[in-house]
Amino acid sequence: MSGLKVCALISGGKDSCFSMMECVMAGHQIVALANLKPPHQVQSSLHIDAVCSGAILSDYQRIRVENVCSRLNLISLSFLWRRDQSELLREMISFQMNCVVIKVATLGLDQKHLGQSLAQLQDHLMAMETKFGINVCGEGGEYETFTLDCPLFKKSISIDESKVIVHSADAFAPVAFLHLKSLSLKDKIEQANVTSATQMEMLTTNMEIRDYLRHPRDLVSHCHDLRPCFENCENHLSAKLPDDVSSFTLGKSVSYLPSSSCVSFQDGSTGWFAIGNLPIQSRNEGENGAQDDPAEAMEQVFRQLKECLDSHGWSFSDLVSVTLLVSDMAQYAVINQRYVKNFGINPPIRVCVQTHQDSAVILHALGFHLREDKHFALETTRRTMHVQSISHWAPANIGPYSQYVEVDNVIHIAGQIGLIPGCMELIPGGCGPEAKLSFRHVHRILEAHKLGFQAIAQVSQSVCGKKKYSYGDWDDPG
Incomplete structure (x- = not known):
């Protein structure tokens, strides 16, 4: 992602000026400046692709800029976001x-x-x-x-x-x-x-x-050995399960991944629920039905999801995580266009993986519905991180999902791939660098929550491709 025409939000201070320099170094062009006291005559014929700002830690500043950019269909560039301040000052x-x-x-x-x-x-x-x-x-x-x-x-x-x-x-x-x-x-x-x-x-x-853009290998040079990340992850299997679901427990909460037909399950003692294997085809539909077309499949998925949520008194705002299994990632834009219509601010996290399947789309969802008990509700406040700006910190949301959602003292982190944050392109080198960079993204999201890898209770990993990978491939610095 380069060559954007950028309007720079400028205060005259160091952060806004250095943000402009970062834009130029990333291959973008500053075509306009904006501040709180614009001239009486403003050029309105300029073509603008993006807006850059000097936000470092202020969620208030970043979110306001992102909201305006979202309404105007512009890209928010925030290259200083969550940079180490001592390093940034020296730079x-x-x-x-x-x-x-x-x-x-x-x-x-x-x-x-x-x-x-x-x-x-x-x-x-x-x-x-x-x-x-x-x-x-x-x-x-x-x-x-x-x-x-x-x-x-x-x-x-x-x-x-x-x-x-x-x-x-x-x-x-x-x-x-x-x-x-x-x-x-x-x-x-x-x-x-x-x-x-x-x-x-x-x-x-x-x-x-x-x-960051010319030397992407530097991004993963400090994260060479991934084994400790996995050795610290504990999977806790529950002994009391319905016959048609598999389960793992995370502290007090329970999440369920349906294994056959559409299943909805709720743990009444905690408020967690799960819905899976959507869409369900009716008998009078053809063998392929709407599932061959990703747009129609998504419409069907969310129609059935809403019906299931409504029947239990749940809502889309209760969803914590969504897993989308797609048959063709080339249809991602079409799928995402239908997906975004169903969520507003602070959406659930999302994992999207291409798999070998007959259906164009299969959806699993995990949610948490707050009980009416006031004391219980106070202990289960939902918190999210939803960063949409392009930065050097971690990949921006390229879909309507949050980086993390915390509820019931459990943090769910969105799926990560080896994207170089500043340009949103895959890091070269294959499985090893991609895995290491993905874990750096996870670590930085945890750091924003003042946590580290030791807090991880479970990792779900998807390796796409016909080649069989081993830890040796992941640890190979090349």
Whole structure:
């Protein structure tokens, strides 16, 4: 995914400017800037494919941008999302960004730091992170910056006149800002025969700077051995099962995978339920029926799913995970188009796998219906992560599903494949790199929940293809 025409949300700070640089390095083109005070005359004839923002940890900021992009059918680019802040700060400085602090509002920073550059404050910010736990990129509002120069700028900005204003002279965490009274543009000084026109191109090929798109093997270099991931996964088999379902337990909850005809099952003691093997063909339908056509099959699946949910007093919002088995992944777009119509915000997680089957689509669903008991409901609040922006963190949702859904103290994580997050393309090298990158995605989703691999209770793995793979294939760094 490259060559997008991007409108950059720009505040003038380090994050929004570095986000633009990331877009250019990914092969996109910045064609417009947007801020809170646009000019009176706005060009409306520009073709825009995507919007980029400098969100690092703010779900509020990211979700607002994603919602607007969704309504306008635009792609949200958020290349700084959940980056390690110490690494990100070093990278900004290495990329020759000249950003000065214009506001301080935290323990360890005061008015004497106003006007200093990130390069000047880097060591101090790192020390304050160790001492007080501040966010070195200011994600907690610790400080704000103004970008005077970066490789994208044709000219640099000079502060000709400024004034320090103390808003709160608190002894521990004073709040002060730098009022910029007069600014001017300056021609850039060429250094070592390097002009500003070639500066960006040189930076994108600097081998000392991490380039996620040019060197995809670096993505999995730290995740070589997958065996511990599996050795820590425990499968707990339940002894009390209906005759026609298989089951595994995760803590207090029970999930069921129907094994034959359509089955709906509910564990009344917890609220978990399962529905599977949809669609069910009626006797008067032909041998192939609607199942040969993926669009008609999806319509039939969700019609029957709704009937089953309604008959038990359940709803689509109760669904936690959906497994879609498809006969031809080339029909994914058609299947996804029908799927998306049935879910709104915070949809269930999803696993989609191509298998050898007669039906175009087979659906299994796991859900949790909150009991009316108030105390029970408070303990089973549903939480989701639904990141739709393209970033370097983990693959964006390419379908209407969440990265994870947590309910009843159990986290369900969506199916992962070896996509390079920044370009949404499969990592080269086959099974080994794909498996390792998939597990890195899982690990980062767990990290967002302050968990690690040790929290995994079960892994479901699908290896597609005729070749028989072994752990040796997965551990092969090539």
